Amino acid sequence: xxxxxxxxxxxxxxxxxxxxxxxxxxxxxxxxxxxxxxxxxxxxxxxxxxxxxxxxxxxxxxxxxxxxxxxxxxxxxxxxxxxxxxxxxxxxxxxxxxxxxxxxxxxxxxxxxxxxxxxxxxxxxxxxxxxxxxxxxxxxxxxxxxxxxxxxxxxxxxxxxxxxxxxxxxxxxxxxxxxxxxxxxxxxxxxxxxxxxxxxxxxxxxxxxxxxxxxxxxxxxxxxxxxxxxxxxxxxxxxxxxxxxxxxxxxxxxxxxxxxxxxxxxxxxxxxxxxxxxxxxxxxxxxxxxxxxxxxxxxxxxxxxxxxxxxxxxxxxxxxxxxxxxxxxxxxxxxxxxxxxxxxxxxxxxxxxxxxxxxx
Amino acid sequence: xxxxxxxxxxxxxxxxxxxxxxxxxxxxxxxxxxxxxxxxxxxxxxxxxxxxxxxxxxxxxxxxxxxxxxxxxxxxxxxxxxxxxxxxxxxxxxxxxxxxxxxxxxxxxxxxxxxxxxxxxxxxxxxxxxxxxxxxxxxxxxxxxxxxxxxxxxxxxxxxxxxxxxxxxxxxxxxxxxxxxxxxxxxxxxxxxxxxxxxxxxxxxxxxxxxxxxxxxxxxxxxxxxxxxxxxxxxxxxxxxxxxxxxxxxxxxxxxxxxxxxxxxxxxxxxxxxxxxxxxxxxxxxxxxxxxxxxxxxxxxxxxxxxxxxxxxxxxxxxxxxxxxxxxxxxxxxxxxxxxxxxxxxxxxxxxxxxxxxxx
Numbered sequence: 111x112x113x114x115x116x117x118x119x120x121x122x123x124x125x126x127x128x129x130x131x132x133x134x135x136x137x138x139x140x141x142x143x144x145x146x147x148x149x150x151x152x153x154x155x156x157x158x159x160x161x162x163x164x165x166x167x168x169x170x171x172x173x174x175x176x177x178x179x180x181x182x183x184x185x186x187x188x189x190x191x192x193x194x195x196x197x198x199x200x201x202x203x204x205x206x207x208x209x210x211x212x213x214x215x216x217x218x219x220x221x222x223x224x225x226x227x228x229x230x231x232x233x234x235x236x237x238x239x240x241x242x243x244x245x246x247x248x249x250x251x252x253x254x255x256x257x258x259x260x261x262x263x264x265x266x267x268x269x270x271x272x273x274x275x276x277x278x279x280x281x282x283x284x285x286x287x288x289x290x291x292x293x294x295x296x297x298x299x300x301x302x303x304x305x306x307x308x309x310x311x312x313x314x315x316x317x318x319x320x321x322x323x324x325x326x327x328x329x330x331x332x333x334x335x336x337x338x339x340x341x342x343x344x345x346x347x348x349x350x351x352x353x354x355x356x357x358x359x360x361x362x363x364x365x366x367x368x369x370x371x372x373x374x375x376x377x378x379x380x381x382x383x384x385x386x387x388x389x390x391x392x393x394x395x396x397x398x399x400x401x402x403x404x405x406x407x408x409x410x411x412x413x414x415x416x417x418x419x420x421x422x423x424x425x426x427x428x429x430x431x432x433x434x435x436x437x438x439x440x441x442x443x444x445x446x447x448x449x450x451x452x453x454x455x456x457x458x459x460x461x462x463x464x465x466x467x468x469x470x
Numbered sequence: 471x472x473x474x475x476x477x478x479x480x481x482x483x484x485x486x487x488x489x490x491x492x493x494x495x496x497x498x499x500x501x502x503x504x505x506x507x508x509x510x511x512x513x514x515x516x517x518x519x520x521x522x523x524x525x526x527x528x529x530x531x532x533x534x535x536x537x538x539x540x541x542x543x544x545x546x547x548x549x550x551x552x553x554x555x556x557x558x559x560x561x562x563x564x565x566x567x568x569x570x571x572x573x574x575x576x577x578x579x580x581x582x583x584x585x586x587x588x589x590x591x592x593x594x595x596x597x598x599x600x601x602x603x604x605x606x607x608x609x610x611x612x613x614x615x616x617x618x619x620x621x622x623x624x625x626x627x628x629x630x631x632x633x634x635x636x637x638x639x640x641x642x643x644x645x646x647x648x649x650x651x652x653x654x655x656x657x658x659x660x661x662x663x664x665x666x667x668x669x670x671x672x673x674x675x676x677x678x679x680x681x682x683x684x685x686x687x688x689x690x691x692x693x694x695x696x697x698x699x700x701x702x703x704x705x706x707x708x709x710x711x712x713x714x715x716x717x718x719x720x721x722x723x724x725x726x727x728x729x730x731x732x733x734x735x736x737x738x739x740x741x742x743x744x745x746x747x748x749x750x751x752x753x754x755x756x757x758x759x760x761x762x763x764x765x766x767x768x769x770x771x772x773x774x775x776x777x778x779x780x781x782x783x784x785x786x787x788x789x790x791x792x793x794x795x796x797x798x799x800x801x802x803x804x805x806x807x808x809x810x811x812x813x814x815x816x817x818x819x820x821x822x823x824x825x826x827x828x829x830x
Contacts, residue, residue: 229623252590264555
């Protein structure tokens with residue numbers, strides 16, 4: 111097992127990465143107060159991993175109340191979030207009851223937001239079961255639900271007590287989900303870790319074949335990158351925004367197509383290609399760099415092309431982006447492979463041109 | 471104008487208390503970024519004070535978008551909160567747009583919770599227009615909405631940038647609201663400021679007659695008490711719970727009768743009398759102390775008697791209280807007038823007996 115720390119002072123917490131961690135009560139029980147906990151999961155993950163988690167808790171004398179939600183980004187809504195609140199109140203959960211999120215990014219985001227809001231904050235543990243959640247969304251405390259007008263628009267910065275990334279849970283992950291998770295792994299290489307980018311290119315077949323050692327390495331290195339960025343800028347006043355490479359375009363794709371039509375990682379891959387085209391138009395990336403990025407996403411069978419929503423619709427959707435400042439869209443672009451920057455330098459016509467390129 | 475500071479390090483902020491402050495752009499404008507702000511108010515307050523606030527902002531070149539909600543505790547729900555999110559998104563409000571809450575406790579709680587959640591946190595200014603909000607709910611960062619099973623169950627600790635308490639707005643406050651606010655003023659005397667309790671007893675007629683100097687003194691001293699407690703214990707791990715004298719019983723009354731049937735301050739007054747009876751049963755307050763408390767609430771025409779919901783129903787409603795720990799109800803009681811304590815010492819039968827006394 112590997113353990114990293116997210117250095118956030120009084121809100122610091124460990125990320126444990128390894129195999130069959132769900133069964134290790136010594137990791138979980140120190141974070142449970144009293145004899146009751148709540149496990150939020152979904153209809154896909156619960157049949158696979160809920161029992162082992164409940165058994166682990168039971169060995170420590172803890173009875174856990176399961177709250178099973180429907181699966182998918184389309185359910186990251188207030189109505190479904192409210193089911194968590196109903197269960198917490200009906201079961202008389204206290205301010206010190208621990209909420210455990212067992213699932214992918216949607217479950218982590220909703221479970222975390224519920225924990226942030228219930229009685230103004232209850233303890234929270236992340237048990238991510240998708241690659242995307244293990245390398246990205248479970249770390250750093252961003253929680254949210256979607257609004258019809260924009261993804262992740264309603265949420266909180268709320269750090270977990272611990273992240274428990276059990277790579278054994280990836281055995282059952284559908285291929286499409288695995289590939290979507292790789293989009294976020296590649297992101298770390300592109301924005302700040304060029305050596306890792308080279309490693310991914312050299313080891314992609316191992317990752318796609320779910321070689322456990324390769325997956326553990328990729329998860330640990332991704333989490334290390336994320337933990338460094340989050341520790342330096344918890345609430346995204348600067349550097350943290352760089353983690354959003356491809357996300358402004360990607361969120362527009364997700365909102366524009368309807369939540370859940372494309373997976374988040376798929377939208378990020380296609381969105382990252384638009385960012386690559388725009389970086390190219392600004393003279394920062396050369397054609398070879400863009401082709402190299404496309405090749406990598408292609409090997410993951412991730413979409414390189416964005417859906418043809420029309421430039422005007424993309425612009426409208428992106429106007430809700432959280433990085434908009436004083437009415438001006440700020441974008442994460444690449445100065446070179448391995449170095450991202452948050453910039454307003456792209457003109458509206460250049461952005462339009464990049465979207466056109468990315469859609470054809 | 472009097473200015474107090476809530477000493478919370480990087481989250482520190484001023485409370486300005488005085489007359490006709492709504493018209494002073496020098497107080498407001500430093501907290502507005504860019505040319506757009508949002509004012510959340512209600513159908514009662516907006517016709518009275520929205521124009522003056524908008525004019526003040528306009529003098530600084532700021533256009534404010536009004537979001538007018540229905541008035542009353544019954545509307546402190548997710549559905550109504552969502553109207554704020556809709557307006558923020560439809561108007562393309564940014565993460566740095568300031569949300570100004572203009573109204574009483576309900577508007578402050580909902581506006582603050584919306585600000586806490588929108589894009590994971592936007593700047594927030596409290597402009598309380600009721601006595602209750604000026605002396606209590608606008609200070610300290612507690613925000614929330616109600617759940618059918620419990621009051622203030624879903625919320626956030628989220629500090630404002632500033633509190634602007636304009637006592638001129640109390641001129642239009644209905645008498646019933648004024649008296650409800652006095653319940654929270656009296657609370658500070660009872661829990662930690664016995665000299666203030668004596669002052670209130672001596673000056674109650676001036677307060678009821680809305681003598682401006684008396685009101686300013688009471689608001690400032692109340693806010694000073696609250697700011698001290700909040701600075702010492704922002705997230706209610708200890709001392710801050712003492713501010714909840716009478717609130718466990720009071721919240722049960724509000725939830726049990728249906729939100730908005732009694733005003734919050736009315737429920738707090740009746741709930742505080744139950745706490746007094748219980749403190750008396752424990753031998754901490756003598757009969758004379760209880761009578762003295764009753765006399766003071768009576769002079770405010772506040773209810774001394776709680777509604778007859780039945781002891782079992784009170785117990786059920788109180789089981790959701792945020793101070794419940796490891797299944798045990800903790801109550802704020804009075805060791806003496808001017809000194810509160812958070813305790814588990816009261817037995818269930820003593821609590822039942824105190825409720826019986828408080829209901830007859």
